[in-house]
Amino acid sequence: MRILLVEDDPMLGEAVAVALRDAAYAVDWVRDGDRAEAALAHGEHQAVLLDLGLPRRDGLAVLRRLRRSGSAVPVIVITARDGLAERIGGLDAGADDYLVKPFEVSELLARLRAVARRQGGQAAPLLGNGRVSLDPATHQASCGGLTVLLSAREFALLHALLMRPGRILSRAELEERIYGWNEEVESNAVDFLIHNLRKKLGPEVIKNVRGAGWMVER
Ligand code: CA
Numbered sequence: 130m131r132i133l134l135v136e137d138d139p140m141l142g143e144a145v146a147v148a149l150r151d152a153a154y155a156v157d158w159v160r161d162g163d164r165a166e167a168a169l170a171h172g173e174h175q176a177v178l179l180d181l182g183l184p185r186r187d188g189l190a191v192l193r194r195l196r197r198s199g200s201a202v203p204v205i206v207i208t209a210r211d212g213l214a215e216r217i218g219g220l221d222a223g224a225d226d227y228l229v230k231p232f233e234v235s236e237l238l239a240r241l242r243a244v245a246r247r248q249g250g251q252a253a254p255l256l257g258n259g260r261v262s263l264d265p266a267t268h269q270a271s272c273g274g275l276t277v278l279l280s281a282r283e284f285a286l287l288h289a290l291l292m293r294p295g296r297i298l299s300r301a302e303l304e305e306r307i308y309g310w311n312e313e314v315e316s317n318a319v320d321f322l323i324h325n326l327r328k329k330l331g332p333e334v335i336k337n338v339r340g341a342g343w344m345v346e347r
Contacts, residue, residue, distance in 0.1 A: 162186025
């Protein structure tokens, strides 16, 4: 799952980016409102962490324009503005959740898992399609009575497929969800991860659709 982090505070931004990457998210980090809008125009992120007090363009203005453009990408506002009016303003402008600084990274990660679940149309904490299930809190996958721990990238790939069971994701779509802007992607990286996942969970878990990509069954 690919996250756009919009935060101008270098120390907080670095801490959040590191924590997100440790939790297997691909992270692109921008430090002002204009760059945030430019990044959001591509629609390549599955969630946004948005500071409100930003150089060049205020976070609320970024959020309002994003919603006017029709984007439904989940947005969690992270900000020091903790007044009631600010919180209500953020939610009414289209935020899905709100986190007041200072916050614990573990809480941020839990809120991200929650918005990811809702985005996938599920309320239950486990993602699954009946054959395989995945726990975003522990990165454990279960299949046929077997439970295994996945690496960060294996988790990210299986998570992307299980968000939309039955939908084919191409190599480019999978790479986009697993890697950030600055990360080098080896040409066979997706094949390598699929191979590992099939070895851990069984060959039937991920289907290859020749020439199109990969999917998990609905
Ligand atoms: Ca700020």
